[in-house]
Amino acid sequence: MIGSRARTPVTWIRCSRRSSLIELSSRLPLRPACSPSTWGHSLKSGSPSIMADSFKLPLRPVIEKSDRPDSLPRDIAQINAQWGSFRELTEASLREKIEADKDKDPWAEEDEADQETADVDTSERMEQLYKRRAEIIQFAGEAHAEASFALDFVSLLLSKHNPRQAETTMSLFLKNAAPLGSLNSEVIDPPPRPDTALGDIKSVARGWRLQNFNNAASKLLNAGLRLNVEVDAETEYWGQVLAVKEKGWKVCRLPRDGQALGVQYGFLEATPLFRDRGLAALRRADDGKLVLDKGLVPRKTQGVRVRIKYQGRIIGCSKVCRPSQDVESTESRILQARDTLFEEELFYEIMREARVLGNQGVTTRQNLVKVPVSEEQEILLDLVDWDQDHASEEAASSNEQNALADAISHSIRILLTFAHRQNLRRRTEPPLPLAPKRRPVSEYQILRPVMAYLQHKSHIQWLESFIASLRRVLEAADIKCDFSATQFSSIGVLQPNHLFPKVESLVGVFLAPFESTFSGTLITPRSSFKVRIRTNPTVPPVGTFYDISVNLPQFPEVQPLNRVGLQGEVAQAVTHFVMLDLAAAISLQNPKNQGSPGKVSWEVAYPHHGELLARDTAGQSKKMKVSLSHEELNIQTYSLSRGEGFAKPVATKSALLSQTWKPGASGPQPSLVEFVAQASRP
Structure with a gap:
């Protein structure tokens, strides 16, 4: 691309009067030596290369016509500047000028100006620029000096009346050269005014005074009316503020706005997040009504x-x-x-x-x-x-x-x-000693007492339901027993204290551990049990624990575990103790006292398994198996062979005697005493 451009001749044409150069493509048949008119004629003749490319280029700027024509004074001033007076301007001179412009080359003046510019040496041009720059700086300095002199003159003139204000605008030279107030101005011998002008001035002055008096009277009347409205509004506002204070609310000034009042509706002992929000401003509306700060009211x-x-x-x-x-x-x-x-x-x-x-x-x-x-x-x-x-x-x-x-x-x-x-x-007590670490603010006890109470109540209901189902099973076998529950109680005792209000003492009882006790008598005489339920809301260990105690004269060595935490273990322990007492009650039934000497006597062999053994006069051995749950009571008897002793029962249908008692069973059922009597027959 560069090589082809170097081999192709390029023509430069000066476009209009803007001294800008336009590079035309070498495909146009332009000649550097031809005149513009000849070049234009060649364009009109229609060269094949030009017609083929249809290349159009404007060589003169578009003349924009103004929307409004020039005014006549401006035209006259332009004619005077270009041609002189109208006396020297004739029609013949204008026609000669027009004919001369037709034969004149339009590019001649610009070519001459360009030639003169090109002939100027670069060093001379730089010298001219420096001279022009020095002249501009000199003119600017003179203008600044004249402005400074004028400012000093005005400042010295004003220093007679306003010395402090004029001193700030004086230069240092003027302050040292002339004292303040040394220059003054007065009007000397003013020209006399006619009587008509003096009369007009007096009339205008009197009119201004009357108008100012009327305006002042109107403003005073409006101020009085506005003052009455403000007094009524302030009276209504302060009346509402006093009404709020009489209701028991604390009214005080706002911390950040000493001119405004506020009402303290929050709690001062709350956390800082909510304590700061408990203060609302009491604003006054235009009509005097009391308005709470809308930014704080939900x-x-x-x-x-x-x-x-x-x-x-x-x-x-x-x-x-x-x-x-x-x-x-x-x-x-x-x-x-x-x-x-x-x-x-x-x-x-x-x-x-x-x-x-x-x-x-x-x-x-x-x-x-x-x-x-x-x-x-x-x-x-x-x-x-x-x-x-x-x-x-x-x-x-x-x-x-x-x-x-x-x-x-x-x-x-x-x-x-x-x-x-x-x-x-x-907050009212003496503060604790200072510590390097900030003491954490513990959480309030709100959910924990409620959870402890509900859990304690749930455990009580479960134990009541379990013991009731166990009692129904025993009653189905015609076994008399007595299960009772004490009232719900708390470890804390409400004691009168003059240091604390009674309400706080009552809440303190609610925060103490909860305790309830269940007790009951079993089948045998002097056999009893007791279950104590204790729930700690805040004091470790947290949760519900069962303490079971039993009194079994037949098995004095049997003692339950303390602090049982699972309901299944509690149910298993209570059922086991009732089963032990039931086995002891069966063993205490003496057939001799009933007038049946042929009946066998049962003895507890394996109490924790609920097994009893008996041997009749003929040497036949029997075993009784007692199974108890909160759903049913089952007793089975087996006949034991002599060769195998008490170890293995005989698996014959006639040798097995079984009875199951369930609450609500249909049909007649024998009692436990009747079943034992039947099982004791030889």
């Missing part, structure tokens, strides 16, 4: 809802506090803000405590806390708006379960208030 009333879920179904739900009907009242809005803030803090503390109780099965979601009570029952706590109180369509609740949910709801609120009182007591 839009809707919120509350913690408690639901009881049993086997995947909601069976109980608590009630959420509803707003008052008088929404426009300041008192109702303050109460709404206080209740909502309290509910938000309650749910915050519940979520904070639930994260610590994860090892006890408590789970948290975005706005939900699940507290397990038993394998089939759990408690759900969430923060909802008041209009979502009964929005759950799946709730098939009962009055009893709703009462339980309401009781749990009231309990957690009482426990949060109790925690606030504990914070107040700690």
Whole structure:
């Protein structure tokens, strides 16, 4: 590309009066020596190469016509500058000028100017530039000096009346050369004014004074009216503020705005996150009404809802506090803000405590806390708006379960208030010694007492149900026994104390471990058992434990384990002790006292297996197997062969005697005494 361009002649043409060069392609048959008119004629003649390429290039700038024609004074000024006076301008001279321009080469002037420019040496041009630069700098310096002299003159003139302000604009030379106030100006012998002008000035001055007096009177009247409105508004505002204070609310100044008042509706013993939000500003509206700060007052009333879920179904739900009907009242809005803030803090503390109780099965979601009570029952706590109180369509609740949910709801609120009182007591006591590490703030005890109570109640219900089923089995065999349960009790005792209010002492009892006791008499005389259930809400070890104690005169060496934690182990131990007493009762039945000397006498051989042995006068051996559970009582008798001793029963149908007692069985059933008497026959 470069080589081909070097071999091809290139023609440069000066375009219009902008001194710009346009490079044309070598395919155009342009000649450097030809004149523009000849070149234009060749274009019109239609060269084959030009016609083939259809290449068009404008050589003159487009003349844009102005939208508005030049005014006549401007045209006259242009004619005077170009031709001189109108006396020297004639029609003949204009025609001669037009004819001369037709024969003149349009490129001649520009070529001459370019030739003159090209002839100037580079060194001379640089010298001219330096001279022009020096002249510009000199002119700028002179202008700056003249402006400085004028500024100093004005400053010195003003220093007579405003010396401090004029001194700041004076130059250092003027300050040293002339003192302040040494130049002044006065009007000397002003020209006299006619009487008509003086009369007009007086009339205008009188009119201005009257107008200013009218404006001042109007402003004073408007100010008076506005002052009356402000007085009425302030009176109404302060009356509402006093009404709020008389209701018992604390009114104080805002910490960051000393000119504004605020009402303290929050709790001072709450965590800092909610304590700082418990102060709302009492603003005054234009009409004097009291307005709470809208940035702190919640839009809707919120509350913690408690639901009881049993086997995947909601069976109980608590009630959420509803707003008052008088929404426009300041008192109702303050109460709404206080209740909502309290509910938000309650749910915050519940979520904070639930994260610590994860090892006890408590789970948290975005706005939900699940507290397990038993394998089939759990408690759900969430923060909802008041209009979502009964929005759950799946709730098939009962009055009893709703009462339980309401009781749990009231309990957690009482426990949060109790925690606030504990914070107040700690704050009023002497502080602890300083430590290098900051003492952590422990979680409030809100869920743990409730969980302990519900778990304790669940264990009591289970034990009552188990003992009732065991008693029904024994009653089916006509066995008399007495099982009783003491009332629910707590380790803590409510004692009068003048240092603590009675309400706090009552809550302290609720925070103590729970304990309940079950006792019962067995079949044999002086045989009894006792089961003590103890649940610790906060004191380690946390959870429910069973302490079982028995009194078996026939087996004095039998003693149960202490602190049993599993319900299955408790059920197994109680059943085993009743089975031991049942075997002892069978062995105590003496057939001689019944007038049947031929009957055998049973003896307990393996008490922990429920086996009894007997031998009649003919030397025939028998074995009785006692099996007891909370569902049935089964007794089987076997005849033992002489060759095998007591080890192996004879597997004959006539040698086996069995009886099973179940509660609610149809048909007549023999009693245990009758069955033993039948089994004792030879």
